[in-house]
Amino acid sequence: MDNAKKWRIPVFITFLLLGFLLSVQFRTQQIFLSDLSLQKTDDLVLMLKKLHDKRAELTKELSELEKQQHTFNADANAGETLIKGLRQDYQRQQIALGLLPVQGPGITITINTDSSVVYLDLVDIINELWASQAEAIAVNDQRVTPWTYIFWNKQNLSLMMNGVEITFPCTIKAIGNPDQLESGLRLLGGVLDHLAVYKVYPVIKRHQNLELPAASPPEIRYLKGENNG
């Protein structure tokens, strides 16, 4: 009994020591496993090689993406140039058709009396203005378009433009070179000479800036272009 009790203490101490050593050993082992520097050199070399390869691959990928973006940027620039050109062309067509409000220098022709003016006189004046390089024309703030027609109302003998009565005093506005526009009207044997025969003396004024309204788009029923059949 006495003996049995005696050996318990050293055995206890010994096992305690053993447990402590085992745990230290285990911890060391853990460090061994997680610390790269404690790995086998061959493994490290292999790992380095793999990383090197991966890096090369990623670099290639990045440079391809950059190239793609560069191409895209160039395309976008070309696209922007194209769109800008199209917009300019579109605007030009709109001005040509009288579908855009415009401003610029020009002249106004005011006819104060309607006594002897017939619709053909207005057709003549507009034709003469186009001949003098007018770029936009409006009669009483009604823009002249390729579909503009000038006629008369037989019932009350009034003048009509696009079915709207032309009231007097009537003002014709034309944008263009004011000198050229005026001298076109004043040509010997021209429009003004012809009107003077009927005692009509329009007042011509030059302007630095005239504003002309837009016409509404025409209703097309018979015309077919190249692309729409």
Place this chain on the structure above:
Amino acid sequence: MKLQKWHIPITIVLFISGVLLATALRALAANNATPWHQKNENLVAMIKTQEAEIKKLENSIESKRTSLDRFQRDVSLGKKELEKLQQQLQKLKTLSGMTEVKGPGLTITLDDNIKEYEAAQNKNPGLKPDDYLIHDKHILYIVNELRVGGAEAISVNDQRIVNSSDIRCVGPLILVNTTRLGPPYVIKAIGNPDSLARVLALPESEYNILKMAGYPVKYEKSTRLVIPPFKGSYQFTYARPKEE
């Protein structure tokens, strides 16, 4: 001292402890600078550098991909806008005379009144031919009348009449779009053939006046006319879009 029974297990345990202690110490010693360790240190440094570089590359690739993706979506949006713009422009060009157009309509033919002139000259030698010729005004007024009848496209001797077309004469020559034309004058108009003909039949129409005066004029309705494009250009030096 007598060898006790418990001495043997204690000895074994102590022996194992000793071995373990020795390995642990050796391992600790290995942790400290040894040549083998130093060599790996360089490798580890290289690996760490590579890993950092890879991380950076991965980040830039990710952001590049995001921006490219956004870009591709923008481009396809731009393409749609472009197509729409092109369509609208094409429509305007059809209206402004920049393209060949087709449709039903009417063809008018005007010629100088040679027969009457010769007959009159026989009676009255020295008579000027002016009153027997087709003049710029005749054509100008007929073009206006065709517009009254709803013409959507007009040409005179294949010169497309556009908004800014002028019809005038220089001496005996008729100029349309500043191009010289000679008789016979063929005027084509696309529109409703009946409404066009109705205007020509009005007593005050220029066409009717010429006909009454004995000029050789005629018109013909047609279901399919072709009118060529305007060959000039639209350039604006003075007119600019109105500023808002």
